[in-house]
Amino acid sequence: MSKIAIIGGGIIGVATAYELAKLGEEVILFEKNYFGSGSTFRCATGIRAQFTDEANIRLMKYAIERWERLEEELGAEIGFRHSGYLFLATSEEEVEAFKNNIKLQNSFGVPTRLIDMDEAKEIVPPLNTEPFLAGAWNPMDGKANPFKTLFAYLTKAKEMGVDAREHTEVVALEREGDKIIAVKFRSNGKVESVKVDALLNAANAWAPLINEMAGLSRELVPITAYKHQLVKTEPLKPGQVEPLVCPPSWNDSYLIQDGEDGGIICGSGIEHKAKSLDDYEPTYDFLRGVLKYAVQIIPAIRHAHIVRQWAGFYAKTPDKNPAIGRLLDNFYIAAGFSGHGFMMAPAVAQAMAEFMTKGKSKVPLDWEWYDPYRFERGELRSSAFQIG
Amino acid sequence: MSGKKIICRCNDVTVEGVERLIDSGITDIEEIKRLLRIGMGPCQGRTCIPIVISILARKTGKRQEDIPLPKSRVPIMPVRVEVLVGGADE
Numbered sequence: 012m013s014k015i016a017i018i019g020g021g022i023i024g025v026a027t028a029y030e031l032a033k034l035g036e037e038v039i040l041f042e043k044n045y046f047g048s049g050s051t052f053r054c055a056t057g058i059r060a061q062f063t064d065e066a067n068i069r070l071m072k073y074a075i076e077r078w079e080r081l082e083e084e085l086g087a088e089i090g091f092r093h094s095g096y097l098f099l100a101t102s103e104e105e106v107e108a109f110k111n112n113i114k115l116q117n118s119f120g121v122p123t124r125l126i127d128m129d130e131a132k133e134i135v136p137p138l139n140t141e142p143f144l145a146g147a148w149n150p151m152d153g154k155a156n157p158f159k160t161l162f163a164y165l166t167k168a169k170e171m172g173v174d175a176r177e178h179t180e181v182v183a184l185e186r187e188g189d190k191i192i193a194v195k196f197r198s199n200g201k202v203e204s205v206k207v208d209a210l211l212n213a214a215n216a217w218a219p220l221i222n223e224m225a226g227l228s229r230e231l232v233p234i235t236a237y238k239h240q241l242v243k244t245e246p247l248k249p250g251q252v253e254p255l256v257c258p259p260s261w262n263d264s265y266l267i268q269d270g271e272d273g274g275i276i277c278g279s280g281i282e283h284k285a286k287s288l289d290d291y292e293p294t295y296d297f298l299r300g301v302l303k304y305a306v307q308i309i310p311a312i313r314h315a316h317i318v319r320q321w322a323g324f325y326a327k328t329p330d331k332n333p334a335i336g337r338l339l340d341n342f343y344i345a346a347g348f349s350g351h352g353f354m355m356a357p358a359v360a361q362a363m364a365e366f367m368t369k370g371k372s373k374v375p376l377d378w379e380w381y382d383p384y385r386f387e388r389g390e391l392r393s394s395a396f397q398i399g
Numbered sequence: 400m401s402g403k404k405i406i407c408r409c410n411d412v413t414v415e416g417v418e419r420l421i422d423s424g425i426t427d428i429e430e431i432k433r434l435l436r437i438g439m440g441p442c443q444g445r446t447c448i449p450i451v452i453s454i455l456a457r458k459t460g461k462r463q464e465d466i467p468l469p470k471s472r473v474p475i476m477p478v479r480v481e482v483l484v485g486g487a488d489e
Binding site: 045046047048052158159162166169177178244245271272293298299302303305306312313314315316317318319320321 | 410423424425427429430433434436439440441443472473474477478479480481483484
């Protein structure tokens, strides 16, 4: 048994801590703020296999299979349900693109199909069908509660012996050759050090700072924090907008009904580069911008009240695919999820835990595709479709 | 009926619910907020947050003034969408 440290108490760090504990490892987990405070607790709750490339489709198909069993495995309610994703096309060219994506998704066992607007209206009763020609519908996509999911993983991880420390900031790493040998951290103003056999950087938007502590360049895995904001309405009767609904050509604007309280979460591709890694301030122009699209998708939203607006980060890599893999002998990374960390977590955490301990994994994760050194080699992947 | 004391009328949270969560080891107000949805309803925590802070202070031995308020979200009062996007369909 060895001691493995994880930096980052978001869903990726917490879920990987759990998976490592399951494999019998001793784990210490560091979160500089409260658990989930970075990106996880600000996400839009969506989970989908409707991607447009083989790597992400296969990974997410596996992740959804794990999502289905997670509540039972963790022994806690996480609110996962197959509520589907409905993408809407506004032009003939887009319908053709949908058909190609569907063919690719179907070839890996993802049951997406093209539907007409009558069927779309049955799935989302208040939908304005007029601007749309067809929909790409996968009823197996879904959503879950990010707060409950993170705490379900965390509670189980702690029960299995994970030493999970919040409000504990990693301040330095000690490196010998190509190995990280110790982690220095500060808690309650006191700096301490722990010897480690392996380390995972799961700090997402903050990951380049951790890489720098390991003596690597911040640019080796280039991750930029973009503010992604959400706006939420008062609760509406459940079942009105159960799936995530998105016309991609309308600036990737989307709506999804919160599985917990029934409020409608409205998002959009309108983005601001964050001024700093503490810059979470929502903006008024986003509020107006996102609602302009929302009322065109569901006109009745016009009469609902907005209850809250918040911002989080899309920790974006240049190709919007995460960096997952090994950086040094015993130093690993799973970061830069570009808005997909929550949905991918069950698969990525298992893959990473198996990879760190056995050097391979049974999860269909394409290590070459997500290789963290691809940016340095200038080998970008095709851009992951980024939404929800 | 039971003597449940509701402290959050938006999301039906009880004193017992808050105490149970703190007893399970969750003492960060941001985490309590998200698990029980206190302060996440239309009233933005006007009633429940001060009560949760007093329970938290009592259970953890912290001073109330040392417990930070969770972040409040805009809009402070719920606003109708039509006010923000204008009246007629565009």
